[in-house]
Amino acid sequence: MAKSKGKRKQQSLPTEQNIKKVKTTSIITPPPELSTEPKTLHDLLIAEEDIEISVDTLSTLAQNPALIKSKACKELRTAVFDFRNACTTGFNASIDTNPTARISGALADEGYTEARILLAEMRIREQKPKLGALCRWVRDLDVVSGLAEQLEDSGAKRTAREEQLLVVLDAILRVTGPVDYSIEDGMALNGPIVPRKAWNLRDDTIPRKQVYDSVLDGSILNSLPKDIKSKFRVIETTPGLDRKPANLHPAILWASQDNAIAFSDSPPNTTHHTHPVVPNLHLLKDVLSPEECIRIIAAGETVGFTPDAPIRAEGEENSILAHNFYWVADNAFCDGVWNRVKEFVPTQVNGKQVRGLNRRFRVYRYVPGAEYRAHIDGAWPPSGIDPTNDKYIYDSSPVEAKQSSLFTFLIYLNDEFDAGETTYFLPSAKEGSMNAYSIKPIQGSVAMFPHGETEGSLLHEGTGVKRGSKASAKYVIRTDVLYDVDAK
Numbered sequence: 001m002a003k004s005k006g007k008r009k010q011q012s013l014p015t016e017q018n019i020k021k022v023k024t025t026s027i028i029t030p031p032p033e034l035s036t037e038p039k040t041l042h043d044l045l046i047a048e049e050d051i052e053i054s055v056d057t058l059s060t061l062a063q064n065p066a067l068i069k070s071k072a073c074k075e076l077r078t079a080v081f082d083f084r085n086a087c088t089t090g091f092n093a094s095i096d097t098n099p100t101a102r103i104s105g106a107l108a109d110e111g112y113t114e115a116r117i118l119l120a121e122m123r124i125r126e127q128k129p130k131l132g133a134l135c136r137w138v139r140d141l142d143v144v145s146g147l148a149e150q151l152e153d154s155g156a157k158r159t160a161r162e163e164q165l166l167v168v169l170d171a172i173l174r175v176t177g178p179v180d181y182s183i184e185d186g187m188a189l190n191g192p193i194v195p196r197k198a199w200n201l202r203d204d205t206i207p208r209k210q211v212y213d214s215v216l217d218g219s220i221l222n223s224l225p226k227d228i229k230s231k232f233r234v235i236e237t238t239p240g241l242d243r244k245p246a247n248l249h250p251a252i253l254w255a256s257q258d259n260a261i262a263f264s265d266s267p268p269n270t271t272h273h274t275h276p277v278v279p280n281l282h283l284l285k286d287v288l289s290p291e292e293c294i295r296i297i298a299a300g301e302t303v304g305f306t307p308d309a310p311i312r313a314e315g316e317e318n319s320i321l322a323h324n325f326y327w328v329a330d331n332a333f334c335d336g337v338w339n340r341v342k343e344f345v346p347t348q349v350n351g352k353q354v355r356g357l358n359r360r361f362r363v364y365r366y367v368p369g370a371e372y373r374a375h376i377d378g379a380w381p382p383s384g385i386d387p388t389n390d391k392y393i394y395d396s397s398p399v400e401a402k403q404s405s406l407f408t409f410l411i412y413l414n415d416e417f418d419a420g421e422t423t424y425f426l427p428s429a430k431e432g433s434m435n436a437y438s439i440k441p442i443q444g445s446v447a448m449f450p451h452g453e454t455e456g457s458l459l460h461e462g463t464g465v466k467r468g469s470k471a472s473a474k475y476v477i478r479t480d481v482l483y484d485v486d487a488k
């Protein structure tokens with residue numbers, strides 16, 4: 001065995017210096033739940049070395065099964081039995097359970113070959129996972145597509161593990177989504193990611209506004225009244241450790257007075273476009289004017305963006321995220337945006353009636369190195385504010401007519417940066433390979449695509465902004481299109 005009992009007695013708990021970096025993932029912030037249960041091994045005064053010794057011991061005994069029957073192993077057998085019964089994750093928890101739980105268990109224990117076998121079985125049996133399971137599988141993989149490096153031909157190669165994770169991700173998509181059999185001339189079919197032609201509807205004759213330059217020199221603040229900060233107020237602050245998942249920073253919800261962000265005198269001419277391949281992916285051009293986009297960015301910079309660093313397990317790597325400004329938009333602004341786009345939004349989806357936009361606007365700022373890894377968006381109820389006490393309401397839908405979102409509504413606030421595309425992934429004709437379709441951001445335009453149901457929800461990522469000779473950043477808003485939960 002690797003460690004002796006004598007050595008174990010001398011071992012101490014991890015110090016601040018040898019605790020590994022934490023891993024981060026995409027933001028999920030429903031109402032906080034209080035819990036007194038220990039969250040880490042450190043809370044139980046269990047060192048990583050103790051876990052290593054336990055694994056070493058059990059692995060050695062598994063290779064020598066005759067010794068397991070000995071009297072010396074009696075208490076160990078009892079402890080293993082108790083552990084097996086208490087285990088709520090991984091292979092142990094998924095024996096004799098449904099396929100969804102077995103796949104979740106395999107992914108939790110990094111049994112990726114077993115997960116692919118189970119996913120293939122689920123596909124053959126024409127079984128569909130629930131949306132929550134689908135989002136969790138993708139989130140747990142925490143895949144780095146490496147598409148930006150691949151397109152730059154920088155020489156950086158994916159590791160064997162990264163290739164394996166992408167193959168598993170492809171297997172997940174094949175259970176729920178359509179396969180993309182389209183082929184382009186000269187298209188390379190090697191590798192787990194096949195870049196396809198970017199969807200670029202930009203008018204290159206119009207110069208792009210250098211928005212981030214105006215942020216850095218402070219001139220962007222001239223686009224707003226001097227008293228703009230007084231028109232915003234904090235209605236809720238959730239401490240970082242109370243968020244789900246826990247975060248190094250609080251979630252601060254701001255609310256605005258009506259017309260805090262003024263609309264332009266002449267609204268832009270909004271047009272609707274559908275992607276030629278990706279199902280139900282829409283681009284609404286010119287929803288906001290450049291001046292309106294700049295005012296939103298200026299408001300966010302005035303009240304302040306909060307760092308976004310969600311915490312997962314100990315000892316795992318970081319996934320860099322953005323800075324955020326959570327804004328419960330005033331009715332005047334939210335309704336004004338909706339009036340510009342409602343004619344292009346499906347009035348019904350499977351008998352469910354459209355109700356408008358979610359007032360919870362999540363404004364994000366990405367700088368080079370910050371990205372959202374491949375994920376599937378979750379559904380949100382309509383956010384609101386209690387008029388009696390000015391408190392945030394997580395679900396403000398009528399009790400007798402519940403609402404939930406079915407489309408992501410992603411607003412691009414600037415576009416002068418390099419890269420920074422939103423990229424969508426579809427399983428290709430070749431097993432283990434996904435086609436990657438990117439949208440070039442256009443200031444004031446909206447990418448609209450489905451979520452909220454297992455079938456049709458699109459896997460996508462926010463590809464990082466390219467690091468260039470000068471500072472740059474990308475600003476976006478994510479909100480949602482709301483529908484009735486029950487079909488009429």
